[in-house]
Amino acid sequence: xxxxxxxxxxxxxxxxxxxxxxxxxxxxxxxxxxxxxxxxxxxxxxxxxxxxxxxxxxxxxxxxxxxxxxxxxxxxxxxxxxxxxxxxxxxxxxxxxxxxxxxxxxxxxxxxxxxx
Amino acid sequence: xxxxxxxxxxxxxxxxxxxxxxxxxxxxxxxxxxxxxxxxxxxxxxxxxxxxxxxxxxxxxxxxxxxxxxxxxxxxxxxxxxxxxxxxxxxxxxxxxxxxxxxxxxxxxxxxxx
Numbered sequence: 001x002x003x004x005x006x007x008x009x010x011x012x013x014x015x016x017x018x019x020x021x022x023x024x025x026x027x028x029x030x031x032x033x034x035x036x037x038x039x040x041x042x043x044x045x046x047x048x049x050x051x052x053x054x055x056x057x058x059x060x061x062x063x064x065x066x067x068x069x070x071x072x073x074x075x076x077x078x079x080x081x082x083x084x085x086x087x088x089x090x091x092x093x094x095x096x097x098x099x100x101x102x103x104x105x106x107x108x109x110x111x112x113x114x115x116x
Numbered sequence: 117x118x119x120x121x122x123x124x125x126x127x128x129x130x131x132x133x134x135x136x137x138x139x140x141x142x143x144x145x146x147x148x149x150x151x152x153x154x155x156x157x158x159x160x161x162x163x164x165x166x167x168x169x170x171x172x173x174x175x176x177x178x179x180x181x182x183x184x185x186x187x188x189x190x191x192x193x194x195x196x197x198x199x200x201x202x203x204x205x206x207x208x209x210x211x212x213x214x215x216x217x218x219x220x221x222x223x224x225x226x227x228x229x230x
Contacts, residue, residue: 033216045206045221047118052216091159097216103149103161103174104219 002027004094006107013082014115021077021110023092034068034075035093035104045091051075052097082114119143120222122207128228134195137225141188141209147171148190149210149219150182154203165190166213197229 003026013019025034036048049059051068059066063080079086089111093104119142129135141148150162152175161174165184176182179197184190194201204224210217 035218037221042223043204043226044118044223045208047218047220050218093159095216097214103164103172104151104159105161106159108158 002029002094002096002105004092004105004107006090006092006110008110009108010111010113012113012115015084016081018078018080019082019112021079021090021092021112023075023077023107025073025075025092025094027094027096029096032094032096035095036066036075036077037091037093037106038088039091039109040088048077048090079112082112084114084116087112087114118220118222120207120209120220122205122222122225124225125223126226126228128230129197130230131197131199133197133229134193135197135227137192137194137205137207137227139190139192139207139209139222141190141207142220145209145211145220146188147210147213147217148184148188149208150176150190150192151206151208151221152203153206153224154200159206162192164213171213194227199229202227202229 005024032053034051038046065078067076089109091109092107121140123138146167149164153159162176164172182192206224208219208221210219
């Protein structure tokens with residue numbers, strides 16, 4: 001069975017601060033994919049990144065960066081110089097690539113509030 | 117905008133009623149997934165269709181059913197509604213049935229059962 005844990009339920013930061021959202025996952029599959037989604041107050045789920053288990057390179061996209069460490073089963077997400085528009089709930093998700101594995105297993109989400 | 121559309125955006129109904137939620141996938145996507153988001157259960161996978169056929173089932177109640185039509189749009193039918201069915205229902209689509217595909221989500225349908 002798969003499991004994704006986002007231990008931080010809520011985080012508040014002041015604008016321009018850096019913030020890291022933690023994600024720890026469990027799976028018995030050797031090949032899997034990890035995702036981050038953003039859910040702004042408007043409610044939709046916005047895809048941010050996909051990373052496969054064979055690629056441990058960190059990724060940076062503008063103010064966003066992701067740190068994947070297979071040894072600790074973690075896929076953490078950092079926002080640099082946070083902005084009010086970053087206020088949202090962020091979900092980490094796992095999808096094993098074994099046969100019959102089609103659904104995303106989501107963490108409970110981390111609500112980020114960026115205070116101006 | 118993900119390219120996935122869902123209607124209606126909001127739905128308010130009474131216990132015991134039946135409703136239908138509709139989803140149109142992104143152009144070219146063959147797989148459709150349904151998820152339920154509730155405060156106590158979080159985001160949970162309900163069911164997946166690929167090119168008209170059911171491919172995977174998750175925590176979907178027997179009172180719920182879905183189908184995917186030849187034009188690839190999908191409908192989720194919820195019957196004998198209970199208060200606990202109040203939730204945000206998401207549809208997602210992906211290019212194929214591969215678990216490695218990225219799933220793109222629609223804006224969701226917020227269902228309120230009174």
